[in-house]
Amino acid sequence: MKKILNDPKNFVPEMLDGLLKAHADQLSYAANDLRCIVRADAPVSGKVALATGGGSGHLPVFLGYVGRGMLDGCAVGDVFQSPSADQMLEVTRRIHGGRGVLYIYGNYGGDVMNFDMAAEMAGMEDIEVRTVLVKDDVASNRDPEKRRGVAGMVFAFKCAGAKADLGGSLDEVEAIARKTLANVRTMGMALTPCIVPQVGKPTFTLGEDEMEMGMGIHGEPGISRETLKPADEIAERMLRAITGDMPVGAGDRVAVMVNGLGATPPEELYIVYRRVHDVLTGEGVKIHRAYVGEYATSMEMAGCSLTLFRLDDELTTLLDHPARTPFFVQV
Amino acid sequence: MKKILNDPKNFVPEMLDGLLKAHADQLSYAANDLRCIVRADAPVSGKVALATGGGSGHLPVFLGYVGRGMLDGCAVGDVFQSPSADQMLEVTRRIHGGRGVLYIYGNYGGDVMNFDMAAEMAGMEDIEVRTVLVKDDVASNRDPEKRRGVAGMVFAFKCAGAKADLGGSLDEVEAIARKTLANVRTMGMALTPCIVPQVGKPTFTLGEDEMEMGMGIHGEPGISRETLKPADEIAERMLRAITGDMPVGAGDRVAVMVNGLGATPPEELYIVYRRVHDVLTGEGVKIHRAYVGEYATSMEMAGCSLTLFRLDDELTTLLDHPARTPFFVQV
Amino acid sequence: MSTFTAACVRKALRRVGERMVALRDRLNELDAAMGDGDTGISISKGGAALAEFADANPLNDGDDIGKYLANAGMALNRAAPSTMGTLLATALMRMGKEAKGATTLDAHLLARMIVAADTAIQERGKAKPGDKTIVDALHPAAEAFAAAIERGEDLNRAAQTMLEAARRGCDAATPLRSNVGRASWVGERTVGRPDPGAVLCVEILESLIAA
């Protein structure tokens, strides 16, 4: 296991300790628990608060989007593990600014169950909580309700966060999160596995010339395992999987995200972006913004995902709104 | 070779094509050559222009720092190869805003020879060119003049770029670049090799439990190959190599950069940062800013480097100056 | 034996916790084949938390066993907030609620508690028998146990009946295709592989009745 760490048991607490020390101007934590990350200026009174949460090992997802114009708090679990209902509740209490709390997080069994428990407990304390699940991964199920949440969640954080920053009500912020996600689809592929520090070995193997289309960000097997294809073909396959589910055409405006899973260098992501750009613009689709880089990772997994976000004027304005977090700065 | 690419021969041009399409609002190119990257608004008249250049495979280094408050142009070579003197000259011509051009780049044989040729040719066209070489890697030689340039160059881009943005003269901007680099030291280590696309196999191998201290960003062998140590020990070793060469102590103010070489996840970088932070603050050193992430990479190499930047009031102001490039945004 | 005393409950909790710890590698392997390979990590942490809870918290004759179990459930959730851990924690909390105020557990109360665990897991997780989850083992086990107690079988025999039902349920789920949770994303590839949650259920019941 080629990782830079001390005792694998301390991977998450030490990571959080370092991160909080590096970004003390922007981040703090609640309840004396490093896993309950909140904005340094939380609660922002009079603003709808946004919270997320989930397992570690996906930086910048999840806590990397806590900051001005995006999220107010994040409960942090062990690697690929949900945080506990307790921790979500502590975050909820600390960020609540009097106008309700919106949970936005990925559709994973453990997270859903714990967030549901936390929402029930918060409700008993008269904090109004709403929940929007991210289910953007078209590869994970034909049934849109059963899909898992991956990189596309960043657009939900961005637009709902902007709406809250602009003074929107809980209803309005929730509606923006839902509208955003109704227009976001992601498809990914992987070249290599990653290693959970406490397990110490890869959860799966891929042959030297194999790739897996549709693989999940925890290494969940995908749609098909096949020989490695050229970048252009990979780009087109991902694009077609998305537009087959959410058509875009001439006159449409989109944001594009090409996301690296960890070990894939930015150079390769731009090669993928190039093809996506050429195909989309060739079909008359206007690309309003391109996000190429690491937005949702799986530690040292090699591979990438493509996310398309179909925009209207309202979503465009919210996407363009400034934001500043330790991992995402837009001016 | 697990890379997402088309024909390896087209790795650099396709990467550049994608990158220029993704960042058309910020970047453009000169002389009809994608390898001659310039700010979209170049030349900025009345401003000292800054140029860099070097091989591909290190994103965000080099071209990722072209933008407001940092660099004006960058000549891009093949993977780990210098660009040609021609290309540097084209960049120089296009960015020259009437107040001279400063070259800041790493101390590598091929780059030095080509930049020297370019400077001679630019001189014949009455463009005043100055050169500052980056030699921050303490591991690469005992003789400071023979050291190679690595991640620390980002601080030179940042401070000299800020000085130019604030209207400094060529003399002043050059002096800031030199002063910055006199106060910058880097030390790195690697866990795995990387693969040059056109070579197709790793240039070296490291055993499953080995690391190499002091390895260069092209895979140049380092100071010692040894069994993998805990993160805290790695952090301390890098720190001691730096402070042995450039002492810092109680009352000093520094910026710290923990840079990932490509495959090492941010989680691990924060574990390293944590130890650096604790040791330095324990010794009374004040950390003014922390940069943790990928600033200078070697494609999919696993490993990290530590850079210390000793600050005075002038350098602090310049470091804090806003900047905006496709890979580096500071508000 | 026909009723469980406070001391028995505490010991059983400890035993179950230890079994969960021991299952680490096996559950990881089963989950790696169809999920994210971490069931064992999380369940072993949860088991350790249960054993620690039992060690740290005395349960004397006359104490409220229900409250004790509910608190153990909360400790389990904090230590193991994964899908499986959360469902087990939910089950333990609901069993505690069912036993609220009780200072010993007789056969009928035990049967109601196990049925409550089954109900709680189905409510929280929304899986049905046949979805290839822990429910495929737990649901028939709970029904068989309740029926056996109902028809007057002694506790030991009823426990064996329950365990056999769990085993049959677990085996019957193996040829199925996972329909919920992470494993559902794998689809066809889960066919023929045992479900980690169902296997865990059998193991927990086995360690529970191993006196």
Add this chain to the structure above:
Amino acid sequence: MSTFTAACVRKALRRVGERMVALRDRLNELDAAMGDGDTGISISKGGAALAEFADANPLNDGDDIGKYLANAGMALNRAAPSTMGTLLATALMRMGKEAKGATTLDAHLLARMIVAADTAIQERGKAKPGDKTIVDALHPAAEAFAAAIERGEDLNRAAQTMLEAARRGCDAATPLRSNVGRASWVGERTVGRPDPGAVLCVEILESLIAA
């Protein structure tokens, strides 16, 4: 033969270019052991550019050979701006400058051109003999060739003398420790390994005189 015609020069350029292409893997391997493993990539690109240049650009009797070589050097720099490529390009440009205006190359001009190449590389790269670079092969070769011509050896014999001097210089550098360029960062580990640049020099001279 005692003078090179325009046609000979063009053919020689092509031959050298092809040899550089053929050396790809060998130079990569040598450089991998002490540098960044890319000498072959860059030199093969440069060789291809030289061969292409020779194919694309006629050189007729009466044309300026010096200018032709200088342009070839610029094409080489564009295609191969690595250390080795840049040094070779610099050498070629300087050889062109030395031969400026010449329409054939006689033995004495050839000797001056090779000395000029050596000087150019030493000026641009600032390496001295003994630093374990291409200079260790090229410098003795240039000196031996000039001396042989001086003492009246015929061109073919003088060329053999030059090649032997290059080979001896290359071999003598192998036990040394690299003192400049990327290889110097490796330090001790370069001892006993042939220097890619010195090997390349021998190969180029060999292909140059293979008529």
